[in-house]
Amino acid sequence: MATSNLARTLPRPGGRSARVQEAVHRATRELAAEHGREAITVPMIAARAGVTPSTIYRRWGDLAELLADVSVERMRPEGEPADTGSLRGDLLAWAEQYNEEMSSQPGRGMLRDVLSAQSPDDRPSCRCASYVAMQIGVLLERAQARGEAAPAVEQLMDALVAPLLFRLLFTPAPATTDEIAGWIDASLAHAAQPA
Amino acid sequence: MATSNLARTLPRPGGRSARVQEAVHRATRELAAEHGREAITVPMIAARAGVTPSTIYRRWGDLAELLADVSVERMRPEGEPADTGSLRGDLLAWAEQYNEEMSSQPGRGMLRDVLSAQSPDDRPSCRCASYVAMQIGVLLERAQARGEAAPAVEQLMDALVAPLLFRLLFTPAPATTDEIAGWIDASLAHAAQPA
Incomplete structure:
Protein backbone atom coordinates (compact mmCIF):
# COMPACT_ATOMS: atom_id res chain seq x y z
CA MET A 1 0.00 0.00 0.00
CA MET A 75 2.88 7.94 -18.39
CA ARG A 76 2.07 8.53 -14.72
CA PRO A 77 -0.18 5.62 -13.70
CA GLU A 78 -3.77 6.67 -13.14
CA GLY A 79 -4.74 4.06 -10.61
CA GLU A 80 -3.94 0.70 -9.09
CA PRO A 81 -3.27 -2.11 -11.55
CA ALA A 82 -6.06 -4.70 -11.82
CA ASP A 83 -6.37 -7.39 -9.11
CA THR A 84 -6.92 -10.74 -10.80
CA GLY A 85 -6.46 -12.84 -7.65
CA SER A 86 -2.94 -14.15 -8.34
CA LEU A 87 0.47 -12.62 -8.94
CA ARG A 88 0.83 -14.40 -12.28
CA GLY A 89 -2.53 -13.06 -13.42
CA ASP A 90 -1.81 -9.56 -12.13
CA LEU A 91 1.58 -9.41 -13.85
CA LEU A 92 0.18 -10.75 -17.10
CA ALA A 93 -2.71 -8.27 -17.10
CA TRP A 94 -0.43 -5.35 -16.26
CA ALA A 95 2.28 -6.30 -18.79
CA GLU A 96 -0.17 -6.91 -21.63
CA GLN A 97 -1.83 -3.56 -21.07
CA TYR A 98 1.52 -1.75 -20.79
CA ASN A 99 2.80 -3.45 -23.95
CA GLU A 100 -0.36 -2.52 -25.81
CA GLU A 101 -0.23 1.11 -24.70
CA MET A 102 3.47 1.55 -25.40
CA SER A 103 3.35 -0.14 -28.81
CA SER A 104 0.59 2.22 -30.00
CA GLN A 105 1.47 5.29 -32.05
CA PRO A 106 1.08 7.66 -29.05
CA GLY A 107 2.97 5.24 -26.80
CA ARG A 108 5.92 5.04 -29.19
CA GLY A 109 5.88 8.83 -29.46
CA MET A 110 6.04 9.14 -25.67
CA LEU A 111 8.92 6.69 -25.43
CA ARG A 112 10.80 8.58 -28.13
CA ASP A 113 10.22 11.92 -26.39
CA VAL A 114 11.36 10.53 -23.07
CA LEU A 115 14.53 9.00 -24.54
CA SER A 116 15.38 12.03 -26.70
CA ALA A 117 15.84 14.40 -23.77
CA GLN A 118 19.40 15.26 -22.82
CA SER A 119 18.95 15.97 -19.11
CA PRO A 120 21.95 14.46 -17.33
CA ASP A 121 20.19 14.21 -13.96
CA ASP A 122 16.55 13.49 -13.19
CA ARG A 123 16.30 11.85 -16.60
CA PRO A 124 12.70 11.60 -17.78
CA SER A 125 13.32 7.98 -18.77
CA CYS A 126 14.24 7.15 -15.17
CA ARG A 127 11.01 8.75 -13.94
CA CYS A 128 9.15 6.64 -16.48
CA ALA A 129 10.87 3.44 -15.22
CA SER A 130 10.14 4.39 -11.62
CA TYR A 131 6.41 4.63 -12.40
CA VAL A 132 6.63 1.09 -13.79
CA ALA A 133 8.54 -0.12 -10.73
CA MET A 134 5.88 1.39 -8.46
CA GLN A 135 3.07 -0.38 -10.31
CA ILE A 136 4.92 -3.70 -10.11
CA GLY A 137 5.65 -2.98 -6.45
CA VAL A 138 1.90 -2.78 -5.81
CA LEU A 139 1.42 -6.21 -7.40
CA LEU A 140 4.24 -7.72 -5.34
CA GLU A 141 2.88 -6.32 -2.06
CA ARG A 142 -0.51 -7.76 -2.95
CA ALA A 143 1.11 -11.15 -3.64
CA GLN A 144 2.93 -11.08 -0.30
CA ALA A 145 -0.33 -10.28 1.47
CA ARG A 146 -1.82 -13.37 -0.21
CA GLY A 147 1.16 -15.46 0.94
CA GLU A 148 2.50 -16.03 -2.59
CA ALA A 149 6.25 -16.32 -3.28
CA ALA A 150 7.24 -13.10 -5.04
CA PRO A 151 10.43 -12.10 -6.86
CA ALA A 152 12.10 -8.74 -6.19
CA VAL A 153 10.99 -5.71 -8.20
CA GLU A 154 14.48 -5.51 -9.77
CA GLN A 155 14.19 -9.10 -10.98
CA LEU A 156 10.97 -8.27 -12.80
CA MET A 157 12.41 -5.04 -14.21
CA ASP A 158 15.33 -7.01 -15.73
CA ALA A 159 13.46 -10.15 -16.81
CA LEU A 160 10.07 -8.75 -17.87
CA VAL A 161 10.09 -4.97 -18.35
CA ALA A 162 13.54 -4.85 -19.99
CA PRO A 163 12.85 -7.38 -22.78
CA LEU A 164 9.36 -5.92 -23.30
CA LEU A 165 10.85 -2.44 -23.86
CA PHE A 166 13.76 -3.88 -25.86
CA ARG A 167 11.30 -5.44 -28.32
CA LEU A 168 9.45 -2.12 -28.66
CA LEU A 169 12.55 0.00 -29.11
CA PHE A 170 14.99 -2.23 -30.97
CA THR A 171 13.06 -4.85 -32.92
CA PRO A 172 10.39 -4.65 -35.64
CA ALA A 173 7.59 -6.22 -33.56
CA PRO A 174 6.48 -5.96 -29.92
CA ALA A 175 6.57 -8.98 -27.60
CA THR A 176 3.73 -11.48 -27.97
CA THR A 177 1.47 -12.56 -25.12
CA ASP A 178 3.22 -15.96 -25.09
CA GLU A 179 6.62 -14.32 -24.71
CA ILE A 180 5.37 -12.08 -21.92
CA ALA A 181 3.88 -15.11 -20.13
CA GLY A 182 7.20 -16.95 -20.55
CA TRP A 183 9.16 -14.12 -18.97
CA ILE A 184 6.71 -13.94 -16.06
CA ASP A 185 6.80 -17.72 -15.52
CA ALA A 186 10.60 -17.74 -15.52
CA SER A 187 10.67 -14.96 -12.89
CA LEU A 188 8.11 -16.72 -10.72
CA ALA A 189 9.96 -20.06 -10.98
CA HIS A 190 13.12 -18.22 -9.96
CA ALA A 191 11.36 -16.71 -6.93
CA ALA A 192 9.96 -20.11 -5.89
CA GLN A 193 13.44 -21.68 -5.77
CA PRO A 194 15.36 -21.57 -2.48
CA ALA A 195 18.19 -19.00 -2.86
CA MET B 1 31.44 -18.04 -39.65
CA MET B 75 28.01 1.12 -34.04
CA ARG B 76 28.85 -1.30 -36.87
CA PRO B 77 31.24 -3.84 -35.30
CA GLU B 78 34.79 -3.48 -36.53
CA GLY B 79 35.88 -7.07 -36.18
CA GLU B 80 35.22 -10.39 -34.54
CA PRO B 81 34.64 -10.34 -30.79
CA ALA B 82 37.52 -11.68 -28.67
CA ASP B 83 37.95 -15.46 -28.34
CA THR B 84 38.59 -16.28 -24.68
CA GLY B 85 38.28 -20.07 -25.08
CA SER B 86 34.77 -20.49 -23.57
CA LEU B 87 31.30 -19.17 -24.32
CA ARG B 88 30.95 -17.75 -20.81
CA GLY B 89 34.24 -15.90 -21.16
CA ASP B 90 33.42 -14.68 -24.66
CA LEU B 91 30.00 -13.38 -23.62
CA LEU B 92 31.40 -11.70 -20.54
CA ALA B 93 34.19 -9.99 -22.49
CA TRP B 94 31.82 -8.88 -25.23
CA ALA B 95 29.10 -7.63 -22.85
CA GLU B 96 31.53 -5.76 -20.60
CA GLN B 97 33.07 -3.97 -23.56
CA TYR B 98 29.68 -3.17 -25.07
CA ASN B 99 28.40 -1.86 -21.73
CA GLU B 100 31.51 0.27 -21.30
CA GLU B 101 31.26 1.74 -24.80
CA MET B 102 27.53 2.41 -24.63
CA SER B 103 27.65 3.96 -21.15
CA SER B 104 30.31 6.47 -22.26
CA GLN B 105 29.28 9.98 -23.29
CA PRO B 106 29.64 9.21 -27.04
CA GLY B 107 27.88 5.86 -26.58
CA ARG B 108 24.90 7.48 -24.84
CA GLY B 109 24.79 10.12 -27.58
CA MET B 110 24.70 7.40 -30.25
CA LEU B 111 21.90 5.54 -28.47
CA ARG B 112 19.91 8.77 -28.16
CA ASP B 113 20.40 9.58 -31.85
CA VAL B 114 19.35 6.10 -32.88
CA LEU B 115 16.22 6.14 -30.71
CA SER B 116 15.22 9.70 -31.64
CA ALA B 117 14.73 8.94 -35.33
CA GLN B 118 11.15 8.62 -36.55
CA SER B 119 11.64 6.25 -39.50
CA PRO B 120 8.73 3.81 -39.40
CA ASP B 121 10.53 1.12 -41.39
CA ASP B 122 14.22 0.19 -41.41
CA ARG B 123 14.47 1.78 -37.97
CA PRO B 124 18.06 2.67 -37.07
CA SER B 125 17.57 1.09 -33.64
CA CYS B 126 16.73 -2.24 -35.31
CA ARG B 127 19.92 -2.06 -37.38
CA CYS B 128 21.82 -1.38 -34.16
CA ALA B 129 20.25 -4.45 -32.48
CA SER B 130 21.00 -6.59 -35.51
CA TYR B 131 24.70 -5.71 -35.24
CA VAL B 132 24.58 -6.91 -31.64
CA ALA B 133 22.76 -10.11 -32.63
CA MET B 134 25.40 -10.78 -35.29
CA GLN B 135 28.24 -10.39 -32.80
CA ILE B 136 26.52 -12.73 -30.35
CA GLY B 137 25.84 -15.14 -33.22
CA VAL B 138 29.59 -15.35 -33.85
CA LEU B 139 30.16 -16.31 -30.20
CA LEU B 140 27.43 -18.95 -30.32
CA GLU B 141 28.80 -20.55 -33.50
CA ARG B 142 32.20 -20.63 -31.89
CA ALA B 143 30.70 -22.36 -28.82
CA GLN B 144 28.93 -24.93 -30.96
CA ALA B 145 32.20 -25.66 -32.77
CA ARG B 146 33.78 -26.28 -29.35
CA GLY B 147 30.90 -28.62 -28.43
CA GLU B 148 29.52 -26.30 -25.72
CA ALA B 149 25.77 -26.10 -24.99
CA ALA B 150 24.63 -22.73 -26.30
CA PRO B 151 21.38 -20.79 -25.88
CA ALA B 152 19.60 -19.22 -28.86
CA VAL B 153 20.57 -15.71 -29.92
CA GLU B 154 17.05 -14.50 -29.03
CA GLN B 155 17.44 -15.84 -25.49
CA LEU B 156 20.60 -13.79 -25.01
CA MET B 157 19.02 -10.70 -26.56
CA ASP B 158 16.14 -10.89 -24.04
CA ALA B 159 18.10 -11.98 -20.97
CA LEU B 160 21.43 -10.17 -21.42
CA VAL B 161 21.26 -7.39 -24.01
CA ALA B 162 17.77 -6.18 -23.00
CA PRO B 163 18.51 -5.61 -19.28
CA LEU B 164 21.94 -4.15 -20.13
CA LEU B 165 20.32 -1.56 -22.43
CA PHE B 166 17.43 -1.05 -20.00
CA ARG B 167 19.89 -0.06 -17.26
CA LEU B 168 21.62 2.39 -19.62
CA LEU B 169 18.44 3.98 -20.91
CA PHE B 170 16.04 3.91 -17.96
CA THR B 171 18.05 3.80 -14.73
CA PRO B 172 20.67 6.11 -13.19
CA ALA B 173 23.55 3.59 -13.36
CA PRO B 174 24.70 1.00 -15.92
CA ALA B 175 24.77 -2.71 -15.07
CA THR B 176 27.69 -3.91 -12.96
CA THR B 177 30.05 -6.72 -13.99
CA ASP B 178 28.42 -8.98 -11.38
CA GLU B 179 24.96 -8.35 -12.80
CA ILE B 180 26.17 -9.02 -16.34
CA ALA B 181 27.81 -12.27 -15.20
CA GLY B 182 24.56 -13.25 -13.43
CA TRP B 183 22.50 -12.72 -16.60
CA ILE B 184 25.00 -14.76 -18.63
CA ASP B 185 25.07 -17.59 -16.08
CA ALA B 186 21.26 -17.75 -15.99
CA SER B 187 21.14 -17.98 -19.80
CA LEU B 188 23.80 -20.69 -19.89
CA ALA B 189 22.06 -22.69 -17.12
CA HIS B 190 18.85 -22.40 -19.14
CA ALA B 191 20.62 -23.72 -22.27
CA ALA B 192 22.16 -26.63 -20.34
CA GLN B 193 18.74 -27.86 -19.15
CA PRO B 194 16.88 -30.36 -21.32
CA ALA B 195 13.94 -28.53 -22.97
Missing part, protein backbone atom coordinates in the same frame (compact mmCIF):
# COMPACT_ATOMS: atom_id res chain seq x y z
CA ALA A 2 2.85 2.40 0.78
CA THR A 3 4.08 2.10 -2.79
CA SER A 4 0.71 2.77 -4.36
CA ASN A 5 0.10 5.80 -2.15
CA LEU A 6 3.48 7.11 -3.24
CA ALA A 7 2.46 6.67 -6.87
CA ARG A 8 -0.63 8.79 -6.32
CA THR A 9 0.96 11.55 -4.30
CA LEU A 10 4.26 12.32 -6.04
CA PRO A 11 5.11 15.94 -5.25
CA ARG A 12 3.94 18.54 -7.73
CA PRO A 13 5.17 22.09 -7.51
CA GLY A 14 2.58 24.35 -5.87
CA GLY A 15 1.09 27.76 -6.56
CA ARG A 16 2.14 29.95 -9.47
CA SER A 17 4.80 27.50 -10.57
CA ALA A 18 2.24 24.71 -10.80
CA ARG A 19 -0.11 26.91 -12.82
CA VAL A 20 2.68 27.76 -15.27
CA GLN A 21 3.56 24.09 -15.61
CA GLU A 22 -0.04 23.13 -16.19
CA ALA A 23 -0.63 25.85 -18.79
CA VAL A 24 2.56 24.97 -20.68
CA HIS A 25 1.85 21.24 -20.56
CA ARG A 26 -1.71 21.79 -21.76
CA ALA A 27 -0.57 24.08 -24.59
CA THR A 28 2.03 21.49 -25.64
CA ARG A 29 -0.49 18.64 -25.67
CA GLU A 30 -3.05 20.70 -27.61
CA LEU A 31 -0.58 21.96 -30.21
CA ALA A 32 0.95 18.50 -30.65
CA ALA A 33 -2.54 17.11 -31.25
CA GLU A 34 -3.40 19.90 -33.70
CA HIS A 35 -0.16 20.20 -35.67
CA GLY A 36 1.88 17.08 -34.90
CA ARG A 37 4.87 16.95 -32.58
CA GLU A 38 7.35 17.81 -35.35
CA ALA A 39 5.69 21.11 -36.24
CA ILE A 40 5.50 22.78 -32.84
CA THR A 41 7.99 25.32 -31.50
CA VAL A 42 8.69 26.95 -28.14
CA PRO A 43 7.31 30.35 -29.29
CA MET A 44 4.06 28.64 -30.41
CA ILE A 45 3.69 26.91 -27.05
CA ALA A 46 4.52 30.10 -25.14
CA ALA A 47 1.89 32.08 -27.08
CA ARG A 48 -0.80 29.46 -26.44
CA ALA A 49 0.10 29.13 -22.75
CA GLY A 50 0.28 32.90 -22.20
CA VAL A 51 3.90 32.88 -20.99
CA THR A 52 7.10 34.19 -22.55
CA PRO A 53 9.39 31.81 -24.45
CA SER A 54 12.13 32.62 -21.94
CA THR A 55 9.94 31.23 -19.15
CA ILE A 56 9.92 27.94 -21.02
CA TYR A 57 13.64 27.96 -21.78
CA ARG A 58 14.46 28.83 -18.16
CA ARG A 59 12.31 26.07 -16.76
CA TRP A 60 12.75 23.26 -19.30
CA GLY A 61 15.97 24.10 -21.14
CA ASP A 62 14.75 23.24 -24.63
CA LEU A 63 11.83 21.82 -26.57
CA ALA A 64 13.06 18.22 -26.29
CA GLU A 65 13.09 18.50 -22.48
CA LEU A 66 9.61 19.97 -22.44
CA LEU A 67 8.23 17.25 -24.73
CA ALA A 68 9.85 14.62 -22.51
CA ASP A 69 8.36 16.19 -19.39
CA VAL A 70 4.89 16.24 -20.94
CA SER A 71 5.24 12.61 -22.04
CA VAL A 72 6.45 11.40 -18.65
CA GLU A 73 3.47 13.11 -17.07
CA ARG A 74 1.17 11.18 -19.42
CA ALA B 2 28.51 -17.24 -41.93
CA THR B 3 27.24 -14.68 -39.42
CA SER B 4 30.58 -12.95 -39.00
CA ASN B 5 31.09 -12.72 -42.76
CA LEU B 6 27.65 -11.14 -42.98
CA ALA B 7 28.67 -8.58 -40.39
CA ARG B 8 31.64 -7.57 -42.45
CA THR B 9 29.95 -7.44 -45.83
CA LEU B 10 26.62 -5.68 -45.21
CA PRO B 11 25.68 -3.99 -48.48
CA ARG B 12 26.71 -0.39 -48.91
CA PRO B 13 25.35 1.67 -51.77
CA GLY B 14 27.90 1.92 -54.58
CA GLY B 15 29.22 4.67 -56.84
CA ARG B 16 28.07 8.28 -56.68
CA SER B 17 25.46 7.50 -54.03
CA ALA B 18 28.14 5.99 -51.76
CA ARG B 19 30.38 9.04 -52.22
CA VAL B 20 27.53 11.38 -51.27
CA GLN B 21 26.77 9.28 -48.20
CA GLU B 22 30.39 9.24 -47.16
CA ALA B 23 30.83 13.01 -47.62
CA VAL B 24 27.66 13.78 -45.66
CA HIS B 25 28.50 11.33 -42.87
CA ARG B 26 32.04 12.73 -42.59
CA ALA B 27 30.77 16.33 -42.54
CA THR B 28 28.26 15.41 -39.82
CA ARG B 29 30.88 13.70 -37.66
CA GLU B 30 33.33 16.59 -38.06
CA LEU B 31 30.77 19.31 -37.34
CA ALA B 32 29.37 17.39 -34.35
CA ALA B 33 32.91 17.08 -32.96
CA GLU B 34 33.62 20.79 -33.56
CA HIS B 35 30.35 22.38 -32.46
CA GLY B 36 28.43 19.71 -30.51
CA ARG B 37 25.47 17.76 -31.84
CA GLU B 38 22.92 20.34 -30.68
CA ALA B 39 24.46 23.19 -32.71
CA ILE B 40 24.62 21.65 -36.16
CA THR B 41 22.05 22.15 -38.92
CA VAL B 42 21.34 20.58 -42.31
CA PRO B 43 22.60 23.67 -44.23
CA MET B 44 25.89 23.56 -42.26
CA ILE B 45 26.36 19.88 -43.08
CA ALA B 46 25.44 20.41 -46.73
CA ALA B 47 27.97 23.26 -47.08
CA ARG B 48 30.77 21.17 -45.52
CA ALA B 49 29.92 18.09 -47.60
CA GLY B 50 29.62 20.05 -50.84
CA VAL B 51 26.03 19.00 -51.54
CA THR B 52 22.75 20.94 -51.50
CA PRO B 53 20.51 20.81 -48.42
CA SER B 54 17.77 19.28 -50.59
CA THR B 55 20.07 16.33 -51.33
CA ILE B 56 20.19 15.68 -47.61
CA TYR B 57 16.44 16.15 -47.06
CA ARG B 58 15.66 13.88 -50.03
CA ARG B 59 17.93 11.12 -48.84
CA TRP B 60 17.57 11.28 -45.05
CA GLY B 61 14.29 13.12 -44.46
CA ASP B 62 15.49 15.28 -41.59
CA LEU B 63 18.43 15.98 -39.32
CA ALA B 64 17.33 13.42 -36.70
CA GLU B 65 17.34 10.68 -39.35
CA LEU B 66 20.78 11.71 -40.57
CA LEU B 67 22.22 11.78 -37.04
CA ALA B 68 20.73 8.33 -36.40
CA ASP B 69 22.21 6.98 -39.63
CA VAL B 70 25.66 8.33 -38.75
CA SER B 71 25.42 6.84 -35.24
CA VAL B 72 24.30 3.42 -36.45
CA GLU B 73 27.25 3.40 -38.85
CA ARG B 74 29.58 4.05 -35.91
